[in-house]
Amino acid sequence: MRAYRFDEPNNLQALRARQEAVGAPQRGEVLVRVRAVALNYRDISLILGRYVWDTAAGLIPCSDAAGEIVAVGEGVTDFKPGDRVISIFHPRWFGGRVPKGAAMQTYGNGVDGWLCEEKVVSQEALVALPDDISFEEGATLPCAATTAWTALSGATPIRAGSTVLTLGTGGVSIFAVQLAKAMGARVIATTSSAEKAERLRALGADEVVNYNEVEAWGRHVRKTLTGGVGVDCVVEVGGPATINESLRAVRPGGEVVLIGFLSEENPGIDYFLLKGSNAVVRSIAVGDRAALEDLVRAWRGARLKPVIDKVFDFDEALEAFAHMQAGRHVGKVVIRVG
Numbered sequence: 001m002r003a004y005r006f007d008e009p010n011n012l013q014a015l016r017a018r019q020e021a022v023g024a025p026q027r028g029e030v031l032v033r034v035r036a037v038a039l040n041y042r043d044i045s046l047i048l049g050r051y052v053w054d055t056a057a058g059l060i061p062c063s064d065a066a067g068e069i070v071a072v073g074e075g076v077t078d079f080k081p082g083d084r085v086i087s088i089f090h091p092r093w094f095g096g097r098v099p100k101g102a103a104m105q106t107y108g109n110g111v112d113g114w115l116c117e118e119k120v121v122s123q124e125a126l127v128a129l130p131d132d133i134s135f136e137e138g139a140t141l142p143c144a145a146t147t148a149w150t151a152l153s154g155a156t157p158i159r160a161g162s163t164v165l166t167l168g169t170g171g172v173s174i175f176a177v178q179l180a181k182a183m184g185a186r187v188i189a190t191t192s193s194a195e196k197a198e199r200l201r202a203l204g205a206d207e208v209v210n211y212n213e214v215e216a217w218g219r220h221v222r223k224t225l226t227g228g229v230g231v232d233c234v235v236e237v238g239g240p241a242t243i244n245e246s247l248r249a250v251r252p253g254g255e256v257v258l259i260g261f262l263s264e265e266n267p268g269i270d271y272f273l274l275k276g277s278n279a280v281v282r283s284i285a286v287g288d289r290a291a292l293e294d295l296v297r298a299w300r301g302a303r304l305k306p307v308i309d310k311v312f313d314f315d316e317a318l319e320a321f322a323h324m325q326a327g328r329h330v331g332k333v334v335i336r337v338g
């Protein structure tokens with residue numbers, strides 16, 4: 001089977017596919033034929049040295065995949081050959097507290113990921129993919145969609161009538177728009193262009209703010225778009241350069257959910273703004289297996305469809321990474337395998 005690896009760090013061009021052997025599944029393991037892999041900004045940040053956790057070099061990249069079971073080891077009870085599955089982001093975090101060492105057991109930074117044709121994993125590291133979700137759609141759910149779900153369904157989950165602020169039109173943010181609208185929330189979304197603003201409105205965003213035109217977008221959201229109240233939840237993917245505006249946009253008692261680090265500038269957090277916001281600041285790491293299972297149920301219940309910007313073939317993985325890095329996509333970038 002073929003598998004991709006980056007031959008050198010800090011170079012997205014150094015992605016090469018090679019023939020590799022795949023072992024037989026052992027007790028409790030299954031062999032998955034990979035059918036689709038979805039990219040996340042994380043897959044780029046790992047190679048460019050911009051990730052939040054340590055990274056081992058030379059691993060197969062990508063955390064998100066959909067495929068079918070082709071063989072099972074002894075004692076496998078959850079799946080049989082032919083079953084359709086998706087990967088879970090944290091292969092050993094099923095629920096409850098995060099297991100010790102989980103940060104170095106995630107795909108592409110601590111263990112080999114999914115940008116390959118076949119992979120052996122524990123049956124526990126997979127979730128069933130319903131027949132009405134295609135492999136390409138299913139591959140988009142493990143990281144970005146689960147993260148959006150975890151962001152919106154914390155200790156104070158959003159509900160009908162809540163106001164949610166999303167930033168940009170990447171994978172996590174588009175899922176957040178779709179899920180928040182499905183839950184009956186009012187969505188305010190930021191973006192960089194008029195064209196992307198139209199896409200957001202078509203997905204149901206109630207208000208769209210172009211952050212290139214409205215520099216103080218956080219204050220604008222609070223004062224003008226929420227009548228001075230502030231939003232209930234900010235799905236914060238921008239990171240160091242957007243956190244201060246997000247703190248200006250949130251209502252006292254609302255939540256700023258720390259997710260991303262897309263911005264390269266790091267002006268620092270204004271402590272008095274943070275303290276004075278009276279907001280809950282919650283940093284999340286995607287979610288556990290139960291969150292993905294809940295998300296799949298909610299996704300089907302609300303009859304949602306992932307927004308897939310472009311599907312590349314397995315041989316075009318380099319182009320897929322370049323497309324993702326260019327940042328012109330809306331939603332998800334997917335690689336079809338096999």
Ligand SMILES: NC(=O)c1ccc[n+]([C@@H]2O[C@H](COP(=O)([O-])OP(=O)(O)OC[C@H]3O[C@@H](n4cnc5c(N)ncnc54)[C@H](OP(=O)(O)O)[C@@H]3O)[C@@H](O)[C@H]2O)c1
Binds near residue numbers: 147170237260329
């Ligand atoms: N903590 C977690 O659990 C978790 C899980 C998933 C992802 N993440 C992180 O969340 C972030 C988003 O991931 P993703 O895969 O959704 O990314 P993505 O698809 O690459 O999102 C890119 C889009 O974000 C917007 N953007 C780019 N730079 C921005 C900035 N400085 N401020 C605001 N918006 C910006 C742009 O949209 P517009 O042109 O429309 O503005 C861009 O097209 C990444 O940092 C990722 O590593 C964290």
